[in-house]
Amino acid sequence: MxxxxxxxxxxxxxxxxxxxxxxxxxxxxxxxxxxxxxxxxxxxxxxxxxxxxxxxxxxxxxxxxxxxxxxxxxxxxxxxxxxxxxxxxxxxxxxxxxxxxxxxxxxxxxxxxxxxxxxxxxxxxxxxxxxxxxxxxxxxxxxxxxxxxxxxxxxxxxxxxxxxxxxxxIPLTEIRSGYAEIAKHSLIHTEPFWDQIKVVNLKTLLSDEDLMVHLLKGIEVKAAIVEKDERESNIRQHLNFGHTLGHALEAELGYGEITHGEGVGIGMLFAMRVSEFYYDIKLPYTELFTWLKKNDFPLDLPQLQIGKLINRMKKDKKARNKTVQMVLLKSVGQPAIELVDDNNLAMLLEKFLRELVEK
Amino acid sequence: MxxxxxxxxxxxxxxxxxxxxxxxxxxxxxxxxxxxxxxxxxxxxxxxxxxxxxxxxxxxxxxxxxxxxxxxxxxxxxxxxxxxxxxxxxxxxxxxxxxxxxxxxxxxxxxxxxxxxxxxxxxxxxxxxxxxxxxxxxxxxxxxxxxxxxxxxxxxxxxxxxxxxxxxxIPLTEIRSGYAEIAKHSLIHTEPFWDQIKVVNLKTLLSDEDLMVHLLKGIEVKAAIVEKDERESNIRQHLNFGHTLGHALEAELGYGEITHGEGVGIGMLFAMRVSEFYYDIKLPYTELFTWLKKNDFPLDLPQLQIGKLINRMKKDKKARNKTVQMVLLKSVGQPAIELVDDNNLAMLLEKFLRELVEK
Missing domain, CATH: 3.40.50.1970 (Rossmann fold)
Structure with missing residues (x-):
């Protein structure tokens, strides 16, 4: 134990x-x-x-x-x-x-x-x-x-x-949902933790030992953050990486249509694209995309209206004076909180959804 | 201010x-x-x-x-x-x-x-x-x-x-209700504070100055207690003086039939009688009774079933393993928490209600 x-x-x-x-x-x-x-x-x-x-x-x-x-x-x-x-x-x-x-x-x-x-x-x-x-x-x-x-x-x-x-x-769809949060914990934590997760194949039986290692590490990341900021006034918000679009997708598609983790998976991809645009950097988007694809995350979204998704994002508890706030990555292990204005958000979201369909 | x-x-x-x-x-x-x-x-x-x-x-x-x-x-x-x-x-x-x-x-x-x-x-x-x-x-x-x-x-x-x-x-009935809590604060605090309250006639117009003095003092008593025990693990329970029977009366008579403070007024009288029995002491029961009477607190209760009242007291959040817990007074300004067993409670409550009717 x-x-x-x-x-x-x-x-x-x-x-x-x-x-x-x-x-x-x-x-x-x-x-x-x-x-x-x-x-x-x-x-x-x-x-x-x-x-x-x-x-x-x-x-x-x-x-x-x-x-x-x-x-x-x-x-x-x-x-x-x-x-x-x-x-x-x-x-x-x-x-x-x-x-x-x-x-x-x-x-x-x-x-x-x-x-x-x-x-x-x-x-x-x-x-x-x-x-x-x-x-x-x-x-x-x-x-x-x-x-x-x-x-x-x-x-x-x-x-x-x-x-x-x-x-x-638990069924595979729930395993996927859980591992999306582990992947999130790894991406906001360090390169080596992400390196450990990105090779995991969820379609094979996971050993108790692997599960324990991944859960332990995930919980350690989370615990370290909530100990510093229990009430989410600053760094606890980093845990929302992938959740802004994730929550909006869950709500817009209807709860149960995609799992929480599946929404977060796609949300993390989008947050990476927004980060690349804002900071003019390159992130391991393709690595994450490949991992999600390999593990059968549903990436073929139905046609969605940008305006509706943005309205959903604004209803998020994290929104501030109705401007969308997102957790971005300056690099793997370096999360940051940014307000993203409506115009950029719409432009980036449209591009992202098009890219997802084309892949 | x-x-x-x-x-x-x-x-x-x-x-x-x-x-x-x-x-x-x-x-x-x-x-x-x-x-x-x-x-x-x-x-x-x-x-x-x-x-x-x-x-x-x-x-x-x-x-x-x-x-x-x-x-x-x-x-x-x-x-x-x-x-x-x-x-x-x-x-x-x-x-x-x-x-x-x-x-x-x-x-x-x-x-x-x-x-x-x-x-x-x-x-x-x-x-x-x-x-x-x-x-x-x-x-x-x-x-x-x-x-x-x-x-x-x-x-x-x-x-x-x-x-x-x-x-x-606010109507007189609400003034009474509020002053019952001020009286409570005085009785668990000190003799001099109670001496100040027991002469107040609620049926005359209270001056802003008197109101301010009484409210200030009442709030000071309460604040001092909650600062020491916010979560009510010990001394905050002293604030429940008069509330065990008070809440039961409110519920049994039907909310709105008597006000919260009116229930607490009668509850404090009862808590005094229980205290006198448990500690073999004499408390200013008659002073409190006279003050309540003078200010038209409803002391003529309808016929009540002892068993039902005791069951109500047991449903109180303060009950512990289904034994009734009461705040008693060792003297004015000296509250203490005691578990009161069912037999004594029934005996004392019956005697108390009889006494109230006879007065």
Missing amino acids: ETITVQTSTNQYDVSIGKKLRFETANFIKKDYSSIFIITDSNVESLYLQDVLSSLKPNYTVNYTIVPAGESSKSIRVYFDIMTQAIQYGLDRHGLIIALGGGMVGDLSGFVSSTFMRGIDYIQIPTTILAHDSSVGGKVAINHPEGKNLIGSFHPPQAVIYDVETLHT | ETITVQTSTNQYDVSIGKKLRFETANFIKKDYSSIFIITDSNVESLYLQDVLSSLKPNYTVNYTIVPAGESSKSIRVYFDIMTQAIQYGLDRHGLIIALGGGMVGDLSGFVSSTFMRGIDYIQIPTTILAHDSSVGGKVAINHPEGKNLIGSFHPPQAVIYDVETLHT
Whole structure:
């Protein structure tokens, strides 16, 4: 088992990565909680809920709720239903919530935890690669029909328990989605980390060892950044590399049409092109493109309206006074935040989408 | 104008108390916000919204929303509607929310602020005496059908602007409600402060000077406590003196049947009786009773079921493993937290309610 300690403004917590950790959940609980409430989804329940329960039941009062799998559960309705159940089960301010599942479950459960009786402790047990990103850093949220994660807060977990075995049950499309964030972490970090990722073939079975190395490194990059800027007033924004267009594509194509990571993959390509234009430099666009292509990222986008995409980008939480803000790269490992004016954005986006179609 | 600076774990803010401050709102805004969104209610709007707008409009983009007056606006539905409006008005992470109104508006707006795009700044402009309590300390929340303030968080304001002139437009029942919290602050603080409050006759017109003195002192007591224990892990619980039975009465009689402060008034009487029993002491029960009576607090309660009230007390956020926790007084100015077992609680509550009827 490997452990990374993340320091936050109010506490510190361990991210533990290893095999079969789900069977040892109880060992990661450090306080005497009045009861435990597990939140999981309809996919994860049948795979891992019993394993976690078997670890906890000897020592705790445990209740659970199962939400429908999929992004649509990050809604105000499901959020409120969970609150009602938690109250009815007698969960109190000295209770613990456990988020067992991918990013959706983590975000939703984290937001419930941050607002249940003004905030209680929670632990993340991520079951996807993508969740290596969302489970660290304390960002929790639900969606609003007007945009993703518009309702949320900052609420760091008490622990993250990462059982790599659970990652073998996720479909290729989810592996891709998770590795896009690992690729992002590598590109904003260093050349050598990117060199490690760009040779990964996601269509072959990844070993537990490789997974652990990549996740560890990804989490280290993220943890180092959020420790310096928990509230995203400056460098934490670097983690949004690829996300400005990524989020807009997700929303414009309709959630579920492409995964978060697939959107980020294309978004990173675009951010590279914008960077090359702004800084008059050359970035490893072709390397990234080739890696995405090799791993079957969907790069053949349907016809999209530039104006609509730009409007989506402006609705992003990062927008400032309605001008789009993007994370660019001065080189691999050197991210920077820039405001991109509408004219340049439209010109570059049109060129980029044309280029993507022609390749 | 008088100013109290409150230190929190993350920032500090000034509570300013004076006359006509609402016309100077703009002077209390310290940052360059992208826009301002005012939340007020249907009562306050017609009285003071224009005054505040006139101060802000020359320098800011200002939008506002008006929620129905009354506790029922602290609902998930109104909360979500406000979120939608804020997004549609283009409020972003660099915007400011202003809560213009009493405790309901402050709690609701504060919770919106704490969760809008993971938290943005807000300023409180309280317009009731009761709000001297809720506007300081950063507790924000909405209600759940199962109980008050069950959904919420800690989110300190950037400033509290208290214009005492606005306090002359509130009805006597609201003045009573506010002074019950001032009385509470005095009883957990010192004998001399209580001596000052116990002679106040709420049925005569209170001068701006008296109001300022009492509010200042009340806020000082509260601020000193929340500075030491923002998250209510220990001494902040002292502020719940009178609230265990108070909240239960509010809920059992139906919200709106008695005001918050009226419930707290009776709750403090009960907490005194419990204290006398537990510590074998004598407290100024009769002084408090006389003061409540003189000021027309409703002390003739309808027939109530002890069991139901105790169940309500157990649902309180402060309950621990389903045993009721109460704030007692060892003497005036010496609060302490105690677990009160069900049998004693039932016995004392029955005796207390009988005593109240007989007086």
